[in-house]
Amino acid sequence: MNTRTPVPVVLAFLVFAAPALFSQPAETVYVEGFPELRSSAGSLSDLFFGDPVRSGETVITGRGDVAELQLPNGNTITVSSNSVFNMQDYDDEGETRTGFSNSRGAVTYRFNVLTGRQPRIQSANAVAGVRGTVFTVFAGDDGSSLFLVESGRIAVSAQGEEVEVGEDFAVEVRTGEAPGEPFEVLRGAIDFSGWNGGRQDALLANPVAAAEGAYRRMQELVRELNLAVAEYEPLRAQLTEARAEATRVFEAEGQDAVDAFREEFVRPLEQATPRRLLNVRYWALSTLSLRRHVFGRMYSLLKSTYVMEPNHPDWVAYRNVHTQALALFEDAVVPWLVPADI
Amino acid sequence: MRNATPVRARVRPAVLVIAVVIAVASCATVPPAQQEARVEELIAFVNAAEAEALLEQSGRPFLLDSEIIEPSNDIYVMWRNFIAAGWSLPGAQIMGIAAVTEHTYRSYGTGLEMQAFFSRRVPEGAAVVRVQTRQATWDLLLGGERDGMPLIYGIRGPL
Structure with missing residues (x-):
């Protein structure tokens, strides 16, 4: 992005x-x-x-x-x-x-x-x-x-x-x-613990499959995010333009004209734009949740398991997928986060 | 004319008292994460402790390499796995203690995550302590205090 x-x-x-x-x-x-x-x-x-x-x-x-x-x-x-x-x-x-x-x-x-x-x-x-x-x-x-x-x-x-x-x-x-x-x-x-124990075993048995599955889910969430951004960005641009136009209307035609202009053009955009941003944030935070609690959990489980074998092939292969996922996250999601989200 | 010896005798205890006061004051003002003795104490603790005790001595959220771990159970499982894998810091030598500054995050990653973690989640007075064992070199991110020892906010390595 x-x-x-x-x-x-x-x-x-x-x-x-x-x-x-x-x-x-x-x-x-x-x-x-x-x-x-x-x-x-x-x-x-x-x-x-x-x-x-x-x-x-x-x-x-x-x-x-x-x-x-x-x-x-x-x-x-x-x-x-x-x-x-x-x-x-x-x-x-x-x-x-x-x-x-x-x-x-x-x-x-x-x-x-x-x-x-x-x-x-x-x-x-x-x-x-x-x-x-x-x-x-x-x-x-x-x-x-x-x-x-x-x-x-x-x-x-x-x-x-x-x-x-x-x-x-x-x-x-x-x-x-x-x-x-x-x-x-x-x-x-x-x-839960019995079921999750099985999922942990599956993760350790084939960490790359688990990571690739989570990566596909991240791509799916990023697609939703991009759709929300595509709805939000034009509205934000229209709002910026409408506010600038309001200033021009005020200078050229006075207070009554700008009040009418604001009511007709600026206010609807002021109401719609934050709503679109709400959806952008929803998908960005959903992706952050996947990144933090699924990728983060998988990383900590595998890293701590292979901490004395840093070149173990499963760990190395997992890290490759993890790095790809992080690059996607950084590029597509981070621009829509704020430090308080972290 | 008075002899100089009694004066020196009076000065010596005064200097000693001032030195002790300065030493005590510096211990009180230097955060535990930046005191070598406290860090050595922590290393000895890490080498002997069980996962539960290590969890108690851990800050939250925790930074494993550049991964932020928030749920306490995840930190517990991490320590449990570390111990099961044979990880410890035997004969660790402290290679350096670097106070965390506004620039420290850059060595962990350039993005918003590390910047926000170091600026918002790491307590004041934190330090990155580089330790070398017979097997590898590790960075410990230490900060805060519990029972006189710094809390472990992160581990990075082997470097």
């Missing part, structure tokens, strides 16, 4: 000039252990009963930690131990919606109340459409996911393919692949 927008400046506008853009926070209604909240400014603090969790914030749980959040509509989200859960707003045809994602660990969604359009729910490598349901998303160390449905139905999509998953069924999505075939599960028969 060659054109760099002054993201901090536009974000400041997004935060201070258009607060109505943001959704209502969730409330922390239950905690076990010491879950943490990473603010949108990047600071970590303990998460307590009653604390709000806002768009742009991330709940991080360690061993033995659990956090339950309640959304304003009464739906609940349970973040199990060793998980990373994030809420991020996006624009859906003029309405602000909140997307939920867990790039690591297990998160259970109890969405009994659904009004309007479906919320967007993501793991590191797949998206779920929800229809009044209770389901859990497992996000594994190799970037794979498992969607387990307790009640209702969900539609899981990845790599352009979608499968429907009904009650007491599950579907696994290997990183970088389309969803597999749904299979029946007995309630409680699958636990």
